[in-house]
Amino acid sequence: MGHVLVLNASYEPLNITHWRRAMVMLLKGKAEGLEHDSSRVIRPDLLLPTVIRLRQFVRVPYKPLPLTRRNLFQRDNHRCQYCASTTQPLSIDHIVPRSRGGADVWENVTTACLGCNVRKGNRTPREAGMPLLQEPHRPHSGLNFEASRQIRAGRHAEWAKYLIGAA
Structure with a gap:
């Protein structure tokens, strides 16, 4: 029912x-x-x-939503945040790369298709000339x-x- x-x-x-x-x-x-x-x-x-x-x-009591792959994909509506593709396999992209001190926090991770993630590489979206569709945020x-x-x-x-x- x-x-x-x-x-x-x-x-x-x-x-x-x-x-x-x-x-x-x-x-x-x-x-x-x-x-x-x-x-x-x-x-x-x-x-x-x-x-x-x-x-x-x-x-x-307030309990923050954990940062998991599933929750991240749901937040970003299972869509690449660079090219808006919903048909390509998705991965997790760090806006400020981990090699540059980027943290695993809601505000620094987003979903990206494999092609966009490889193209962005070890750069920020601004350096790669790849603007995000929406700013990452902690969900409600x-x-x-x-x-x-x-x-x-x-x-x-x-x-x-x-x-x-x-x-």
């Missing part, structure tokens, strides 16, 4: 859960349904939720990545209004 976006009492996105878990939270009175899939009826008086909000605020959260992916895939368009930078 699907996944459900879970919001804190403050409407801040917390996570994505399975519809069964969401139904349990609704039936126990721990959450309220904000958006529903009218084509899926559980009981005559109960629609399948797509977005729920917790009734009580849950304090969540992993939840926004996953939710944005589902929105782009044509599922859960109603989630976009609850997420930062989605769609």
Whole structure:
């Protein structure tokens, strides 16, 4: 059936859960349904939720999104940041090369197709005359990545209004 976006009492996105878990939270009175899939009826008086909000605020400690290959490719939308290719195999490129002291941080890495990565070589994009399509940045959260992916895939368009930078 699907996944459900879970919001804190403050409407801040917390996570994505399975519809069964969401139904349990609704039936126990721990959450309220904000958006529903009218084509899926559980009981005559109960629609399948797509977005729920917790009734009580849950304090969540900040945990930065780890810099991994998968997260980096998602941040850059699986696209070369030099030539915009989505069909070529991608690699990770350091904007300031590691041999020149460039660090493994969100602001210094980007995705590049193999051809662009080889052409850029051990130079900065400015030295190579290869401008970036977008400046690299630390993403907001992993939840926004996953939710944005589902929105782009044509599922859960109603989630976009609850997420930062989605769609």
